[in-house]
Amino acid sequence: MDKPLRILAVINLPWDPRLGAPRVWIELSEEWQKAGHTVEKFCLTDAFPRPAPSSASAAIRALLFPWLAARFIRRDAHRFDVIDALIGTVPFSKRSLSYPGLLVARSVGLYHLYEKFEQMAASRWPNQPQGKLIGRTFYGFSNSRSRAMSRKSIEYCDLVNVPNADEVICVRDELHVRTPITKQPYGLSPQRAEDLSQASAASENRWKGKKVAFIGMWSPRKGAKEWGTIIRHVRARVPDAGFLFLGTMIRNEAVWSDLEMDPCDYVELVPQFGPGELPQLLSNCAVGAFPSYIEGFGMAVVEQLAAGLPTVAYDVPGPRDILRDFAQLLVPAGEVGAFSDRIAELLTSDLPQYRDFARRSIETAAQFSWPDIARETIAEYRKHLNHARG
Secondary structure (H helix, E strand, C coil), X not given: XXXXXXXXEECCCCCCCCCHHHHHHHHHHHHHHHCXXXXXXXXXXXXXXXXXXXXXXXXXXXXXXXXXXXXXXXXXXXXXCEEEEECXXXXXXXXXXXXXXXXEEECCCCHHHHHHHHHHHHHHCCCCCCCCXXXXXXXXXXXXXXXXXXXXXXHHCCEXXXXXXXXXXXXXXXXXXXXXXXXXXXXXXXXXXXXXXXXXXXXXXXXXXXXXXXXXXXXXXXXXXXXXXXXXXXXXXXXXXXXXXXXXXXXXXXXXXXXXXXXXXXXXXXXXXXXXXXXXXXXXXXXXXXXXXXXXXXXXXXXXXXXXXXXXXXXCCCHHHHCCCCHHHEECCCCHHHHHHHHHHHHCCCXXXXXXXXXXXXXXXXXXXXXXXXXXXXXXXXXHHHHHCC
């Protein structure tokens, strides 16, 4: 029988389940520990216990983090069979780390694809604040160093772990990296999926309520510059449609400004919420919407589907994988009119149609289960660990 694995998670962010990237390791760790494996972490707050006093300080810490992680690994290398590290956090050879086990570089959103989005965004929304010259110079240097460390980490590792098919193609055909790749999506625990489904109101009540839900931080990447148009377009076709924005993480005034609207009773803003609150917050919503231009995976889509909400998304990496069997919910990125029309069509479908959409949504979400993903990931790690050790 294979022995339990000893796994170290390395991530340059706080170990906080409210943040998308750490949540991946946190929830995977829970499943691995249930299966008898041991999991330890080295995260940002392990390297820097005190909060950063400024954004510049935070950027400097991100640059320093890999060397602190390397020091930790060298000291304790013998204790771990697998190091599962966020891309860019371990940009060193295993020889220099004195580490004989499996070194995994995990993507939670491939830097190369995010850079492509930034280039597109600069063209699509050219009037964004640029900041001062010294700040642009500093962050330009910081981004350049981060990009170089990301590249080194996928070249030095034994295995690259990516969450979607587009990233497999990107690593192979655009970055020209020959390191082995495994594609492992993200998922929900059975309890989480059940909580989201059980909390939902009856399909008829949600269908009548005509409320559209969005989960995510407020940013141009996730549609902040387009949501005002979406709301106006949908309400032109469905005058009683309402909108719920969850987890915007910024001041409400900034959201209203981007929407080019005054506060109103048909738009509700919830800047922050706890993970346990989400099922109830989504319980009376009818449709999900996710106009994100780039994602590692897009867990918000899976959560809304699990709550029985057919979720319209841009046809981009992540949501494209999630909705591969539900393609009528995908819309070409940036086509705001088509995106709005698809939401309106769902809100105005007849009740039997809506019930079918809700059923298929739950079935789609069920394909992404953490216990299955955790088990498949361990099987991949065992296979490559044997090869890494020779």
